[in-house]
Amino acid sequence: MARQGSRSTSFDVAALAGVSQASVSRAFSGSASITEETRQRILEAARKLNYVPNSIASSLTTKRTNIVALILGNLGNPFYVHVLHRFSQKLQAQGRQVLTFTVDPGAESDEAILHLLKYQVDGVILAAAQLSTRMTSICHDRGIPIVLFNRYIPGSDASGVRCDNAAGGRLIAEAFLRAGARSFAMITGDPKGTTSQDRVRGFVERLLEEGIRRSDLIAIPGLSSYEGAAEATYETFAERKLPLPDALFGINDIMAMGAIDTLRYRMGVRVPEDLMVAGFDDIPEGRRLPYQLTTVQQPIEAMVDEALDILHLDDPSRPIERGIDRPIAGQLIMRATIAQPPPRPRRARR
Amino acid sequence: MARQGSRSTSFDVAALAGVSQASVSRAFSGSASITEETRQRILEAARKLNYVPNSIASSLTTKRTNIVALILGNLGNPFYVHVLHRFSQKLQAQGRQVLTFTVDPGAESDEAILHLLKYQVDGVILAAAQLSTRMTSICHDRGIPIVLFNRYIPGSDASGVRCDNAAGGRLIAEAFLRAGARSFAMITGDPKGTTSQDRVRGFVERLLEEGIRRSDLIAIPGLSSYEGAAEATYETFAERKLPLPDALFGINDIMAMGAIDTLRYRMGVRVPEDLMVAGFDDIPEGRRLPYQLTTVQQPIEAMVDEALDILHLDDPSRPIERGIDRPIAGQLIMRATIAQPPPRPRRARR
DNA sequence: GCCCGTCATGCATGCGTATTCATGTTTGCG
DNA sequence: CGCAAACATGAATACGCATGCATGACGGGC
Numbered sequence: 001m002a003r004q005g006s007r008s009t010s011f012d013v014a015a016l017a018g019v020s021q022a023s024v025s026r027a028f029s030g031s032a033s034i035t036e037e038t039r040q041r042i043l044e045a046a047r048k049l050n051y052v053p054n055s056i057a058s059s060l061t062t063k064r065t066n067i068v069a070l071i072l073g074n075l076g077n078p079f080y081v082h083v084l085h086r087f088s089q090k091l092q093a094q095g096r097q098v099l100t101f102t103v104d105p106g107a108e109s110d111e112a113i114l115h116l117l118k119y120q121v122d123g124v125i126l127a128a129a130q131l132s133t134r135m136t137s138i139c140h141d142r143g144i145p146i147v148l149f150n151r152y153i154p155g156s157d158a159s160g161v162r163c164d165n166a167a168g169g170r171l172i173a174e175a176f177l178r179a180g181a182r183s184f185a186m187i188t189g190d191p192k193g194t195t196s197q198d199r200v201r202g203f204v205e206r207l208l209e210e211g212i213r214r215s216d217l218i219a220i221p222g223l224s225s226y227e228g229a230a231e232a233t234y235e236t237f238a239e240r241k242l243p244l245p246d247a248l249f250g251i252n253d254i255m256a257m258g259a260i261d262t263l264r265y266r267m268g269v270r271v272p273e274d275l276m277v278a279g280f281d282d283i284p285e286g287r288r289l290p291y292q293l294t295t296v297q298q299p300i301e302a303m304v305d306e307a308l309d310i311l312h313l314d315d316p317s318r319p320i321e322r323g324i325d326r327p328i329a330g331q332l333i334m335r336a337t338i339a340q341p342p343p344r345p346r347r348a349r350r
Numbered sequence: 351m352a353r354q355g356s357r358s359t360s361f362d363v364a365a366l367a368g369v370s371q372a373s374v375s376r377a378f379s380g381s382a383s384i385t386e387e388t389r390q391r392i393l394e395a396a397r398k399l400n401y402v403p404n405s406i407a408s409s410l411t412t413k414r415t416n417i418v419a420l421i422l423g424n425l426g427n428p429f430y431v432h433v434l435h436r437f438s439q440k441l442q443a444q445g446r447q448v449l450t451f452t453v454d455p456g457a458e459s460d461e462a463i464l465h466l467l468k469y470q471v472d473g474v475i476l477a478a479a480q481l482s483t484r485m486t487s488i489c490h491d492r493g494i495p496i497v498l499f500n501r502y503i504p505g506s507d508a509s510g511v512r513c514d515n516a517a518g519g520r521l522i523a524e525a526f527l528r529a530g531a532r533s534f535a536m537i538t539g540d541p542k543g544t545t546s547q548d549r550v551r552g553f554v555e556r557l558l559e560e561g562i563r564r565s566d567l568i569a570i571p572g573l574s575s576y577e578g579a580a581e582a583t584y585e586t587f588a589e590r591k592l593p594l595p596d597a598l599f600g601i602n603d604i605m606a607m608g609a610i611d612t613l614r615y616r617m618g619v620r621v622p623e624d625l626m627v628a629g630f631d632d633i634p635e636g637r638r639l640p641y642q643l644t645t646v647q648q649p650i651e652a653m654v655d656e657a658l659d660i661l662h663l664d665d666p667s668r669p670i671e672r673g674i675d676r677p678i679a680g681q682l683i684m685r686a687t688i689a690q691p692p693p694r695p696r697r698a699r700r
Numbered sequence: 701g702c703c704c705g706t707c708a709t710g711c712a713t714g715c716g717t718a719t720t721c722a723t724g725t726t727t728g729c730g
Numbered sequence: 731c732g733c734a735a736a737c738a739t740g741a742a743t744a745c746g747c748a749t750g751c752a753t754g755a756c757g758g759g760c
Contacts, residue, residue, distance in 0.1 A: 007492050020710045050488055055468040056409050057746035060715045075435045085425045088452040100450040102438040118405040138400055142357050265639035289615035290640055370740045407716035410745045
């Protein structure tokens with residue numbers, strides 16, 4: 001057995017197999033021309049030595065690391081866990097590695113970017129917070145493509161993939177209106193994030209079109225988390241005693257769930273009988289029996305595919321696609337948190 | 351602006367700053383001796399060129415990548431999401447990167463290991479499935495330390511960090527008994543995993559000590575997931591119509607939650623009035639209002655620290671610690687899913 | 701049977717940085 | 731003020747692999 005720390009190189013394998021180091025390289029590259037017989041001899045020698053090619057070294061010459069960076073904020077939102085999972089599966093299946101960064105929600109991703117630049121990653125997937133345009137151009141200048149996931153950054157030429165959040169917000173508003181709601185609350189997420197902004201905007205637009213007055217619409221900051229939404233809900237309706245609206249829109253599912261639990265278990269409010277609720281994302285957790293949350297489904301699969309497509313990892317020579325922002329339509333999923341039949345006339349506010 | 355793909359090297363910086371490449375290297379290494387003045391000049395030149403040191407290249411000479419591999423199964427269990435988060439935070443704070451692998455639950459990790467060997471990672475954290483002893487020794491021979499998280503592998507000399515699962519299982523049994531339970535069910539996880547085995551063993555041992563008969567104890571395989579546990583619970587008690595026991599032990603919180611929801615919302619069983627439930631892990635989700643799950647807390651923070659300690663990434667020259675298995679005690683967290691006062695005599699079984 | 705094309709293989713070099721060794725320079729102390 | 735020691739710096743080399751180029755072997759077509 002080799003002593004600790006010893007790692008055999010292609011030279012060791014070459015010596016044992018009686019060939020040159022170049023042949024060893026060719027035996028493992030797969031593409032280069034080499035006789036099947038010598039190839040087998042080399043693989044046999046490699047097996048004996050427990051040889052594993054050093055990707056670090058090969059990256060130095062090929063200028064490809066086969067590493068993709070994934071920057072995540074807010075792992076408290078299961079949506080991003082599923083995103084991580086999907087990307088991980090797809091990339092591993094392609095023989096690529098995932099370098100994961102977590103950044104505090106709300107924090108800049110710039111520092112993370114700086115770190116991964118050092119590792120010469122082949123691409124960056126950003127599913128968190130903000131990114132300065134300076135960082136974007138630094139990456140682009142170095143030939144590293146970036147794709148924003150579930151967000152876009154106005155004025156940036158970073159490409160992005162996202163759900164059509166404004167349209168989704170309208171779908172929710174529509175569903176509430178159809179069920180007879182006339183007064184509303186929204187639990188909002190990161191005020192700097194376009195995702196939350198767009199969902200709110202679409203939602204509000206549709207309501208205003210329908211003649212809902214602004215005074216019948218309140219916004220509650222929910223910090224994009226279960227706990228934040230739960231606390232904000234209690235604070236608003238129990239402590240400050242604002243009247244309950246007919247319907248409450250959680251800008252994402254996890255916040256809607258936090259609100260529902262607080263309403264039901266701390267305040268004795270029935271959902272949907274006393275108050276309708278809807279979320280956004282369609283995380284599997286929202287489908288569970290206690291919630292059966294009405295929501296807008298984000299087509300994760302399609303978004304992930306589209307994101308990888310934009311990175312075009314397979315063809316580094318192709319120029320980086322800049323400024324792409326193709327929103328994908330989300331789909332309304334009616335479940336149990338909106339009363340299906342138009343309900344009886346709801347009590348007047350105040 | 352540089353054209354796409356251009357990356358300046360230490361030579362470019364050296365030329366601009368009027369020094370040698372060696373000095374540039376020293377300016378960035380932090381430790382080497384260099385005049386503060388020339389250092390500033392170099393940093394200034396580097397800034398102008400958007401120079402970022404190439405970690406890939408430096409790894410080639412230093413034989414350290416500052417990359418740690420994290421292998422995860424079952425991201426559907428929030429426990430491992432929190433594990434990922436903690437490791438990620440700690441390692442990033444140390445200036446290290448996390449290379450994430452996800453493997454299908456139940457699958458071998460061997461292939462993942464093979465991939466990360468190519469990347470010369472400084473250490474491996476395994477929080478998934480099985481690992482062959484062959485892989486362990488390959489890693490160890492190459493000087494790559496491995497630490498198993500929340501599991502151990504009998505006969506392997508890989509070190510591990512885990513909660514004292516058997517003792518935890520006993521704690522749950524004890525709590526059930528104290529509350530007056532005399533018949534029991536367990537929802538078990540991966541039958542090959544020591545984690546599930548140990549929890550079951552401790553739980554059963556304690557019950558048998560108390561004179562509970564084996565016929566008053568059933569085991570239900572729950573696939574380690576919310577959905578698996580939910581389905582298994584329904585299948586067992588609703589379809590096969592086995593009598594409800596007094597108490598049900600979900601081998602982990604997420605399965606306990608799946609069981610609770612099924613009992614309450616598909617079967618009309620009250621928890622804890624009709625049936626007590628406990629879990630294991632103390633995931634934040636189990637603390638939420640609808641569950642308030644009684645459980646055994648795994649000290650994640652301490653386990654993560656211990657795991658990183660075993661890897662001793664700071665001192666690669668220290669020999670790899672083999673075969674360490676220091677179970678850390680878990681703590682019983684009484685919440686609402688076990689009736690606190692000894693309940694009224696429970697109805698007889700059958 | 702000869703010539704040229706095809707292919708397997710080896711040699712040599714480059715990728716970007718860290719580090720050793722040698723050299724020149726400054727500092728400290730008597 | 732002088733000498734040694736500490737220090738700043740540059741030149742050269744190694745890290746492990748991929749690849750362009752050269753060479754030699756082999757085969758096919760006429």
